[in-house]
Amino acid sequence: MRILHITNHVQQIGNGIVNVAVDLACLQAKNGHHVAVASAGGEYETLLANYDVQHFHLDQSRTPINIIKAAWRYRQIIQEFQPDIVHAHMMTGVVLAGLLRNCGEYSLVSTVHNEFQRSAILMGLADRVIAVSNAVADSMVRRGISKSKLRVVANGTLNSPRNRSIKDCQPMLLCHPAITTVAGMYTRKGIVELIEAFVKIAAEVPQAHLYLVGNGPDRTMFEAMVQNTPFGNRIHFEGFQSEPQRYMLSSDIFVLASHCESFGLVLTEAREAGCAIIASDVDGIPETLDRGQAGLLVPPKDSQTLANALMYLLKDSEQLQKLKSQAKQNLERFSVTRVHEETLSLYYELLDNYRVFNLSISQELLVSK
Structure with missing residues (x-):
């Protein structure tokens, strides 16, 4: 599977959203998938490279000129990497990925990390929306995101590739x-x-x-x-x-x-x-x-x-x-491995749906002939 993660940066500054994205990218690559991260860069580029995760520079700063440049750069990245899954972790990324994909080009996943932000509703542009807790899922339903799109994958950071034991x-x-x-x-x-x-x-x-x-x-x-x-x-x-x-x-x-x-x-x-x-x-x-x-x-x-x-x-x-x-009790559920496995299951769900959809279209075309 070819997986592209989009985040604003990969700086080592204690940002939980970045940490989750980096953990997923490293474990997915370790699992044998082709993985890339698009961001403005940062200290975690070295760690990503050690796990054979490709990094594409993508500056998503919110100025009109830069957004135009980011859109152009994003299309370049998609054409070069050809992802099956694009996983957006922040608002600008999901907007770029949602508005600039051609029909069926890839499946889009978003993760709602900060549901208290008004812009979090834009994460609903994705085919599937990951909520990091049941509380977040309930909040997003109240704000209009369909339950059929939502999946709860609770956060976990223990045994992260970013940290020593x-x-x-x-x-x-x-x-x-x-x-x-x-x-x-x-x-x-x-x-x-x-x-x-x-x-x-x-x-x-x-x-x-x-x-x-x-x-x-x-x-x-x-x-x-x-x-x-x-x-x-x-x-x-x-x-x-x-x-x-x-x-x-x-x-x-x-x-x-x-x-x-x-x-x-x-x-x-x-x-x-x-x-x-x-x-x-x-x-x-x-x-x-x-x-x-x-x-x-x-x-x-x-x-x-x-x-x-x-x-x-x-x-x-x-x-x-x-x-x-x-x-210290009941900590197993907070492992990065569990988050990685549940996220991959969601990706496969989307890919299976995509294959069923394409098979149905092909059969309809054959019948029409």
Whole structure:
């Protein structure tokens, strides 16, 4: 099978969408398929090449002139690579692939990673739409995408070809108790509420430290916020880390306080590392935490309840250890191999439908003669 993935870039910056696309491309190529990725490029080009995944440069920057150039370049790529399946992971890619294909030229698959974006409805241009959680699937149905197009393939990142085994990762030396998040520095990731919650408990737990791992456009605002608290020396901005698992392995509590979150890939890594987890009860997060069996669920945008949950675990070592143990259970379903196999099954479903359609057309032509 010839498979082309389209994503905006393949930079190693902790972007979950890119990570999923790179994982799929590598495993599909390892499985013997002819695989290519079209993107503006990035550090993962080397990894892709190691797996014999071809990379085509495709800049999808959204300016009128560049979109015209991208359309022209995309047609070149299709003519050269001749894919059976085009798998688009972001909005611009699915629009290009949907509008520029000739009838029957290839089957189109899209994955909805960020269903909270208004543009996510455009992913419905594909023949099949992958939802990364049941919550995402339900949301897309409400927004008008047909159930017959939708397939749920829950995200998974464990044993990714991008990462070393967690057994080979050296834990960071952190101050304890250590509270950590790994997230883009965006307001929607609940960083404000996490900082507020930490400030609420900091005086009562003077040994506790907060580690914010990740970069993003709102980081400067968060840093200014921290400077106006009396606990700035205990709140650490660690920036992007290529191996965030090192922080997780040394953390007592992992927090994901997102306002919206289709799945929460980072939670699977926190679970594998054995963190006690507190996360927002929103979108796909409850599915990722086994409906609250593998972590505490709190309302989003509620710093007081988050502070109460932190204090509960910090004051009850028995409950803290219990949550750490529960986090590591039932992890098999989060493997990249399972995601790869379920995605391939979807591709084959489309190809089988295509063959049946062509056979039917041929028979009709013969009868008409």
